[in-house]
């Protein structure tokens with residue numbers, strides 16, 4: 001078995017154990033394999049090990065990989081699913097709308113409108129999560145929790161988007177209780193929005209270092225990169 005296949009198996013075991021620990025049904029958490037900085041051959045190894053959903057942070061790199069892997073699905077009825085999880089520049093919304101199935105990082109009304117306008121008519125509506133800034137630092141991406149309800153209503157009203165839920169990247173913490181406390185705040189905001197009548201089904205939270213805490217607090221998608229593909233060498237996409 002390849003290293004990536006072994007890592008995938010270990011990550012899936014961690015998720016299943018946390019689902020069990022939280023009393024949640026097996027399979028209630030989807031694993032999004034974050035393949036940023038890794039080439040199509042690494043993604044293909046993961047596909048061959050059964051992984052179908054991938055997350056990308058850089059638009060051009062992601063589109064190149066989507067194209068390279070277009071024929072890589074294991075069986076004809078199984079499609080790969082591509083999630084954009086990086087910061088969105090307003091001049092890069094079109095390739096996101098044209099190539100991805102999901103976007104986790106909508107934090108502004110204007111970005112949402114552009115994505116909806118640019119989503120091709122032949123594709124299903126683009127699945128959207130609103131990124132919320134739960135740690136409250138001005139430097140961090142994400143809508144303020146107090147703005148989330150208005151933004152969610154605006155996204156839900158757009159014809160070519162399908163609002164699915166919230167995404168968050170809390171400050172990295174080593175302590176499980178501190179990790180859980182941050183994820184709990186995202187979960188509470190999610191519950192508030194649902195109580196306001198928004199039909200949300202997705203909480204995108206948890207990465208390699210804190211996926212167990214996220215699952216214990218209700219994550220439905222965990223975004224895991226280095227625990228599957230190994231350490232990354234960072235690069236910046238040319239603008």
Ligand SMILES: *Cc1c(COP(=O)(O)O)cnc(C)c1O
Nearest residue numbers: 034085207208209223224225226
């Ligand atoms: C890179 C990235 C991840 C994966 O992080 P790991 O620590 O490698 O698991 C998850 N979410 C987002 C938004 C990222 O940018």
